[in-house]
Amino acid sequence: MLEIRELHASIGDKEILRGVNLTVKPGEVHAIMGPNGSGKSTLSSVIAGREEYQVTSGDVLWDGKSILELAPEERAHLGLFLGFQYPVEIPGVSVSNFVKTALNAVRAARGEEALDASSMLKKMREALQLLEMDKGFLSRSLNEGFSGGEKKRNEIFQMAMLEPRLAILDETDSGLDIDALRIVAQGVNGLRSAKASFVVITHYQRLLDYIIPDVVHVLLNGRIVKAGDKSLAYALEERGYDWIKKEVE
Amino acid sequence: MSQDELLQEVTATDYKYGFYSDIETDRMDAGLSEDVIRRISAKKMEPQWMTEWRLEAYRIWLEMDEPDWANVNYQKVDFQAISYYAAPVKKQISSLDEVDPELLKTFEKLGISLNEQKRLSGVAMDIIVDSVSVATTFKKTLAEKGVIFCSMSEAIQDHPELVKKYLGTVIPRTDNYYAALNSAVFTDGSFCYIPKGVRCPMELSTYFRINEANTGQFERTLLVADEGSFVSYLEGCTAPQRDENQLHAAVVELVALDHAEIKYSTVQNWYPGDAEGKGGVYNFVTKRGICEAYAKISWTQVETGSAVTWKYPSCILKGDYSIGEFYSVALTNHHQQADTGTKMIHLGRNTKSTIISKGISAGQSHNSYRGLVRMGPRAENARNFSQCDSLLMGDRCGAHTFPYIEVKNSTARTEHEATTSKIGEDQIFYCQQRGLNMEAAIALIINGYAKEVLNQLPMEFAVEAQKLLAISLEGSVG
Ligand SMILES: Nc1ncnc2c1ncn2[C@@H]1O[C@H](COP(=O)(O)OP(=O)(O)OP(=O)(O)O)[C@@H](O)[C@H]1O
Ligand SMILES: [Mg+2]
Numbered sequence: 153m154l155e156i157r158e159l160h161a162s163i164g165d166k167e168i169l170r171g172v173n174l175t176v177k178p179g180e181v182h183a184i185m186g187p188n189g190s191g192k193s194t195l196s197s198v199i200a201g202r203e204e205y206q207v208t209s210g211d212v213l214w215d216g217k218s219i220l221e222l223a224p225e226e227r228a229h230l231g232l233f234l235g236f237q238y239p240v241e242i243p244g245v246s247v248s249n250f251v252k253t254a255l256n257a258v259r260a261a262r263g264e265e266a267l268d269a270s271s272m273l274k275k276m277r278e279a280l281q282l283l284e285m286d287k288g289f290l291s292r293s294l295n296e297g298f299s300g301g302e303k304k305r306n307e308i309f310q311m312a313m314l315e316p317r318l319a320i321l322d323e324t325d326s327g328l329d330i331d332a333l334r335i336v337a338q339g340v341n342g343l344r345s346a347k348a349s350f351v352v353i354t355h356y357q358r359l360l361d362y363i364i365p366d367v368v369h370v371l372l373n374g375r376i377v378k379a380g381d382k383s384l385a386y387a388l389e390e391r392g393y394d395w396i397k398k399e400v401e
Numbered sequence: 402m403s404q405d406e407l408l409q410e411v412t413a414t415d416y417k418y419g420f421y422s423d424i425e426t427d428r429m430d431a432g433l434s435e436d437v438i439r440r441i442s443a444k445k446m447e448p449q450w451m452t453e454w455r456l457e458a459y460r461i462w463l464e465m466d467e468p469d470w471a472n473v474n475y476q477k478v479d480f481q482a483i484s485y486y487a488a489p490v491k492k493q494i495s496s497l498d499e500v501d502p503e504l505l506k507t508f509e510k511l512g513i514s515l516n517e518q519k520r521l522s523g524v525a526m527d528i529i530v531d532s533v534s535v536a537t538t539f540k541k542t543l544a545e546k547g548v549i550f551c552s553m554s555e556a557i558q559d560h561p562e563l564v565k566k567y568l569g570t571v572i573p574r575t576d577n578y579y580a581a582l583n584s585a586v587f588t589d590g591s592f593c594y595i596p597k598g599v600r601c602p603m604e605l606s607t608y609f610r611i612n613e614a615n616t617g618q619f620e621r622t623l624l625v626a627d628e629g630s631f632v633s634y635l636e637g638c639t640a641p642q643r644d645e646n647q648l649h650a651a652v653v654e655l656v657a658l659d660h661a662e663i664k665y666s667t668v669q670n671w672y673p674g675d676a677e678g679k680g681g682v683y684n685f686v687t688k689r690g691i692c693e694a695y696a697k698i699s700w701t702q703v704e705t706g707s708a709v710t711w712k713y714p715s716c717i718l719k720g721d722y723s724i725g726e727f728y729s730v731a732l733t734n735h736h737q738q739a740d741t742g743t744k745m746i747h748l749g750r751n752t753k754s755t756i757i758s759k760g761i762s763a764g765q766s767h768n769s770y771r772g773l774v775r776m777g778p779r780a781e782n783a784r785n786f787s788q789c790d791s792l793l794m795g796d797r798c799g800a801h802t803f804p805y806i807e808v809k810n811s812t813a814r815t816e817h818e819a820t821t822s823k824i825g826e827d828q829i830f831y832c833q834q835r836g837l838n839m840e841a842a843i844a845l846i847i848n849g850y851a852k853e854v855l856n857q858l859p860m861e862f863a864v865e866a867q868k869l870l871a872i873s874l875e876g877s878v879g
């Protein structure tokens with residue numbers, strides 16, 4: 153459903169992605185690991201359509217069609233979700249208002265009617281329950297004064313509400329305690345059973361104990377240089393990235 | 402997308418309410434003199450004392466200089482080129498059927514069909530088109546409670562003792578240049594009196610509209626809340642698009658007697674000029690309220706219009722334990738200039754004031770907050786809290802904050818906070834990723850930013866105000 157072909161992207165004259173290839177099929181979970189600054193967040197931003205980055209060559213296909221010309225919201229309407237590494241604060245906008253606005257915008261774009269208030273509330277309650285979150289959370293200002301872990305849970309809450317076909321989770325596990333990690337994994341696995349696909353960016357193998365990936369990729373210097381199964385994650389955690397760097401050279 | 406491109410996208414919008422309705426009017430030739438003032442007064446069949454009051458104001462005005470200290474630049478007004486009187490011809494009406502159909506259409510375009518208002522909202526309207534009230538509804542319900550809500554002209558005829566007692570007591574004719582001018586030439590406005598201990602049963606609302614080319618608008622509003630009464634008053638306006646600058650110099654006086662409360666909300670949307678800054682309304686308004694003991698006056702305003710705005714709704718906290726509040730969102734775009742703020746004058750003991758000001762600047766506009774907090778020598782334990790935030794969109798606009806604080810009592814306390822922020826591309830991208838387009842994203846962020854103020858508005862007004870903020874920043878997309 154997602155196919156990335158020889159993708160090159162840069163910011164200013166600095167090339168950050170230098171030929172990325174990645175294919176994700178429905179229901180698959182792909183993990184991307186790689187050292188700091190290797191381009192993981194850049195890759196997710198480019199897929200999501202952040203205009204700051206220029207795509208210089210290559211393509212990103214969704215169900216076989218290029219999405220590079222689409223605005224970020226149009227990609228979201230297709231069912232793409234990005235769980236941000238650093239979710240932003242929007243003061244004065246409550247979580248419930250934000251999620252409601254987002255969900256109805258997506259529905260409108262798909263020609264569906266806005267969800268009535270009671271269905272919306274019901275859906276929010278279910279998502280909160282799944283993620284073991286308190287409902288007082290809904291009336292808080294979006295990400296404002298949230299702890300690191302709360303911000304990440306909020307991302308998963310939104311994901312559960314929007315039910316994407318493909319979710320990219322950029323270090324959603326960073327800063328989570330063990331319980332939160334388990335809960336986030338529940339959220340992911342719940343959607344996964346409904347044939348959604350995932351690209352999970354992480355530095356830690358332990359997330360992958362909860363969300364079993366089909367493939368683990370190593371992104372190094374703007375390129376995917378190695379792929380393997382879950383055991384690759386263990387190897388990385390044990391040995392670091394140096395041996396791969398050497399292999400590549 | 403760079404900040405600049407973003408800015409281009411969101412700042413290219415045409416004025417949504419730019420239309421002109423074709424209503425027959427009876428208007429006076431341009432020019433100002435004692436004779437003109439006498440004629441205005443005569444047309445309105447005013448009593449002698451009123452005519453004299455106006456003439457005195459005119460003489461005061463002649464002695465004054467136009468102020469130029471506000472942080473705004475504009476082409477000076479030629480006061481001789483303005484016609485000081487324009488009244489729709491059909492005036493006597495007893496039902497809506499008699500209202501000029503053109504006028505009704507105008508209101509429908511504005512989204513305020515009078516019928517709807519009458520039926521649904523329970524809002525009484527005193528509608529001002531070109532200086533003279535043409536329709537007043539709900540008078541009966543109000544009369545049962547003893548509430549007087551009518552045009553200023555009617556009040557002068559029917560309640561001269563009240564008008565005489567309070568007119569010019571909060572804003573004397575000598576107060577400032579525009580207040581003096583208004584006192585001399587005002588043609589109409591609203592008058593409201595809430596008797597002792599009465600809670601006004603509905604929100605009182607006035608929609609203002611400039612409708613005749615070259616007609617200066619000089620509304621005069623006087624609201625008196627007698628002891629222990631409560632009233633919530635709404636003022637809103639839009640103006641048709643045109644090329645020449647239009648002067649609007651209103652005066653609003655509020656009197657809150659002991660234990661009374663007045664909530665005064667404004668949504669202001671005068672024509673701001675085109676994207677190049679041509680045309681647009683000059684809005685030089687004087688608004689002030691006086692609080693007796695334990696009284697409270699709360700000003701809430703959402704300002705999105707006008708080419709030039711000069712406006713400082715103020716409170717004189719005369720009585721002990723009185724409270725003044727000022728909640729403001731001022732949005733400027735393109736070449737708009739706004740110099741707004743408030744004055745909180747603490748005279749009495751244990752008086753309290755709160756100022757929440759939210760500026761939003763886009764395009765090449767300039768948005769200034771100018772506020773004065775004065776604690777008089779008798780103001781034992783007086784308290785003020787001020788918060789002035791500015792939000793910038795792009796880097797061609799400006800936000801300025803001028804807080805003036807004078808404290809003459811050592812037990813009084815003031816607290817001032819100010820922030821300046823930029824609307825972040827990160828925030829916009831985050832919203833877009835969740836499915837909102839750029840306009841919806843900006844509207845959401847802006848409304849969140851202004852929430853503390855919008856929350857102060859009555860429900861229907863808050864919804865309208867939110868839309869207005871969004872429209873004012875809307876891009877060329879869609
Ligand atoms: N907006 C930007 N401006 C300048 N440089 C950028 C920008 N975005 C990314 N970069 C650079 O691109 C490189 C890749 O950054 P990216 O955030 O994609 O790394 P990452 O793999 O997500 O790292 P981490 O593991 O620390 O999150 C870094 O060198 C970073 O400094
Ligand atoms: Mg990253």
